[in-house]
Amino acid sequence: MTDTEFNAWLNDPTSQKEIIVEMQHAGGVVRVCRQGIATRPTDQYPNQIIPGLLTSTIQIESGFNSRLSFGGLEIVNTGELDSWLDFKWYGYPVVILLGDKSWLTDDFRRVGVATNGGITDASASQISFSLLDGSALFDQPILSATASNGELIPRAFGNTFAVTPVLTDHQTLEYQVSGGAVDSVVVMDNGAVVNHTADYENGKFTLNSSPIGTLTADVTVNASLTAQNILTQAANAVGMPVDGAALAALPAYELGIFVNTNATWSALLDDVCTSLGAFWWVNEVGELTAAQFKEPSMVADAEIIETHIREGMITPILIEQPAFEIQLKYGRRWTQLSTLAGALDDETRDRLARQWDTQIYSNNLIGFRNAQPFELETALANSADALAEAQRLGSLKGHLRQQWRINTTIAGAELQPGQTLKITHPRFGFSSGKNALITRVSKSLVLSDIEIEVWL
C-alpha cells in the first residue's frame, strides 16, 4: 500500500478505522484492538486472534507548547486478563497501529509510539494504562559523576563564560570544568587571566598556586556547537533516534551552556530551543524532533478549505499584540563576580560585572497603545547570532498576529506542528487563502476528528 493510498483511506470519513495496540512488557508482547481481528493465513501474524478489548479511541496531541499526549488506554477485562496486573509494563514501548479492519495487519501503519506508564486503575471490568510520550526519557539528570568532595562534575557545551571549576584535588590544585574533553580553557582569578597546566583531554587544569579570589574559566567544547549538535547528544544519551531533517533545519547559532546542577536533559533541551525560538518534542514515531517558530512558508505543506471544516468550528483564540522592542540576552557569564582584579581594563570590568550581553531590536509601531517590550534570555554565545535572532523575533512580533482553532474531518496524519497550512474560507479574511503555521494538532484516530491550532 502506497502512502497516497493510505492517506486517501485516512481522509475518507466513511472508512472503517481500526486501531491495533502492541504492548510490550518484560515477558513479551500482547496485542489488542477495538473490533476484534482474526488474522488471515497470509497475514504477517497468520491465523491469530487480536481481541477486541480496546475501548479507547486514542487521542494523539502534539504541539509547540506541550509534550506529545496519547490519552489513556482502557482495556476490557472480564477476568481473563487478571494476570496482566502482575506483568511489568512500566517503561516498555506501546506501538499504535492504524488501518482498516478488512486489511492484512501488514498494511496497518505505525502512527504512534508511546512509553507505557503502567496500570493506573483496575476494576472488575477494565484495566487502565497511562501512556507517556518518549520525552519522559529526558527527565533524567545530565550529571552523575562527583568529585571526591561530593560536588557534581560539571559539563560544558559550546562556548561558556565565567564558569566555576570544581576543585578535584586540593593537594595539587587540580580543577575540572567538564566531564569530558574540552578544546580550550581560559582560567581567571577575580577576572584576571592566570596561568595553568592543561589536561584538556579530561576537562581539567592545574594551578601553580592557590587563587586569591573567585576562580572562573571560559571553557570551549566545540566552538561551533549548534542546537542540532546538542539535541543529537541528548538523544544519544537516552538512546532515542532523532528526526534528522527537522534538526538540520534549525538555525546554526553557536551556543554555550554550562551544567553544574541536577538539571535534566529536558531542561537543557528547553534552554537550547528557547534560545532560537524553537520547540522540541518526541514525535509520533518516537524520534526527538524540533521546529522553529517562524513565519509560515510561502509554499504550504497542506491545504484546508471550508468543506473540510466542521460547521462553526473555525474560531480565533488569540490576537497577539506586537512588541515595540526585542531585548535578547546572550553570552551569559555563569558566575557573578563581586570583586574584580585591579589590573582589568574598563571594558573587561564592565563585561564581567554584567551577567548578560544584550542585543536590542526596535519596531517602529504606530497606533498600538498596549505594545510591550519582549525580553528573552538565551544560550546564544556570540553577538552576530544574537543580532540575527533579535531581528527575526522583531519581525515576527512587528505587527498583530492571530491564533486560530479549526476542527476538521480530514484525518491529517501528515499534519505536524511546524508545518504550513493554507486555509481558504469565505470569511475572516481567508477568502483568497492564507498560509498559517501549525502550532498544535490533536487527532482522534478513529473518529476522524482533528483539531488544529495555527498562527499567522
Add this chain to the structure above:
Amino acid sequence: MANMRMVVGSLADSAILLASDSVGDLVVENLQRSEKERVWRSNETSLVTIAGTFINPQAVNCFVLAGHNLSGAGSVELILRLDNVVVYSSGVYLPANHIPAGVWRAGVDPFGATYDDNLPNQIARLWMSELVIADSFEIKLRDAGNPAGYVQASRLLMGQFLSPEWNMDWGAGVEWLDSSQHVRMEGGALQTISGIVTRQVTLNLSHLTESDRVRFEMDLAARGKAQDVFISLYPEQGGMQEVTHMMIGRRQNNIHLPHSYSLGWGTQLTFIES
C-alpha cells in the same frame, strides 16, 4: 407459521470438541466462546469435521453455526449419536438463503447470490421437528470452492429452543443500530463518519401461559444477561424476512413477568446483537 424461538446458551459449550483440522490460534474450542473474532478456522475445505462429545446425554432440537464463511455452495451436515448409534441426521443441506428465481436480478445480483451475503454475521441454523437425546455429535462442512480458501465459524449453539404458546405481539421488530455520525461542514456539505452497524430486537409477549412463564423464568431470566441467545422472530419462514430477523445477541433488559390477567402473563424483551 411457527412462533418466535430462542435458544439460550449452548449445550455444546461444555462438550469436548475435536476438529479434523484447525490452524494457528484459531482452534475449535473458539466455537465455545462469544467473541466474534475468536473463530475456528480450517484450511481443509472439501470436507472438515467437528466432533463433539457431551459429558451427559442431552436433549437437542436446535443447531446454530454462526459467523461462518461458507459460500453459497457450502454445505452442512449434522449427525447426532447416542451410544454410537445415529439418532438423527440432517442430511447434507445448504445453509445459505439463495435469492429465489423471480427475485434474483439477472445482471445485477451475482449468480448464486444469497440473502446472507449482505449480513455482517452469517448464521446456519437447523430446527428439528422433535427433541433428540444424544451424547455426541458430528458436524461436516463441505465448501471446496470457498473463495477465501479456508472455512471458519465463530460460534456453535446447540440446545432446546424456547417458544411461547402464543406468538409475540404485532410491533415486534429489528432496529438497525448505526453508530455513524453526520457532520455538517462550513461549506454546507454533509459528511458521514462511518460507525458500526448492529441490530436490536424488541418484542412484547403479552399472552404467556403458566408453562411459558416458568420456562422464561428458568431458561432466560435465571441464566442472566451474559448468555448468548439465538433469537429468530420468523423461524422456518425462509427468505429475507427470516434472515434479517434472526441473530445471536444478549438480553439487554431485565425480565419482568407481570400477571396481566387470569392465567395470563406478559413480558417485554430487548436483545442486542453481540
